[in-house]
Structure formats: structure tokens, C-alpha cells
Amino acid sequence: LHGWVIDNRGKVPPKTKLGEAMTYWCNQAHKLTTYLKDGRIKINNNRVERAVKPFVIGQKNWLFSNTPRGATSSAILYNIIESARANGLLVDNYLQTCLEELAKKPETLTHLLPWNFKQS
Structure with a gap:
């Protein structure tokens, strides 16, 4: 999913819902990666x-x-x-x-x- 978002982000207008979702994904991906690497971290608060x-x-x-x-x-x-x-x-x-x-x-x-x- 991350690869697809990176590859297609420039093809989608940023003001559309999909464009906003892709920007959000890119801004938050490091948090998901951290969560996946350390099983002690809770997925929610x-x-x-x-x-x-x-x-x-x-x-x-x-x-x-x-x-x-x-x-x-x-x-x-x-x-x-x-x-x-x-x-x-x-x-x-x-x-x-x-x-x-x-x-x-x-x-x-x-x-x-x-x-x-x-x-x-």
C-alpha cells in the first residue's frame, strides 16, 4: 500500500478526497512503521x-x-x-x-x- 501511494501520489489532485487521504498516509506512515516494528506499542490510545x-x-x-x-x-x-x-x-x-x-x-x-x- 505504501509503495502504491508513493507511486501514485503525483497523479491525484491533492484537493480531492483521495489526494487528501494519500497526503495523510504519507504524513503518518512513519507512525505505522514504528508500530509494526515494536509489538509493545498500542495501536490506539x-x-x-x-x-x-x-x-x-x-x-x-x-x-x-x-x-x-x-x-x-x-x-x-x-x-x-x-x-x-x-x-x-x-x-x-x-x-x-x-x-x-x-x-x-x-x-x-x-x-x-x-x-x-x-x-x-
Whole structure:
């Protein structure tokens, strides 16, 4: 397919749908080649898109945050929740444990980071 696109690209007007598709192919071919050479690479980023979906949906709600501090607090909380989800944690249990641990005023918080957290 790549060879055909390269051979025929000059024969197709660039403003046509086929011409646009061929230009797109030529601009993106290196990504496909990288994907084909390394089987560890995912073909899509659906997981990331699902993770940011709540932010896209809530965008209008956050447009009118009362204060910058409130907006910052919301962003921090959503970051913690999504990081916990991305690390396979039960969010409710994780948050409860974090709050209980924070009340003890530990010297370090690294054990509470989602990727270090040991869920019981």
C-alpha cells in the first residue's frame, strides 16, 4: 500500500478526497512503521481518551469555578482519582486510606502514591 501511494501520489489532485487521504498516509506512515516494528506499542490510545472523558464532559461545569483556589483543588482531586483508576485501585478505598494516613501526619507520602500503594 505504501509503495502504491508513493507511486501514485503525483497523479491525484491533492484537493480531492483521495489526494487528501494519500497526503495523510504519507504524513503518518512513519507512525505505522514504528508500530509494526515494536509489538509493545498500542495501536490506539483509547485508555487515555477514556481517562480524560470526564474532564471534557465537565469542562462547562468548571468554567465558572468560584475561585482559582477552588479550580486548583478540583484539578488536584481529579488527578488523584484518575491516577488511582489508572493504577487499578478501588478509588473509594484508596481515598479513605489516604485521608486516614494523612491524619497521622507521616514523614513521607511516597507510600500513598497510586503506583506504590498496596491495597488491602
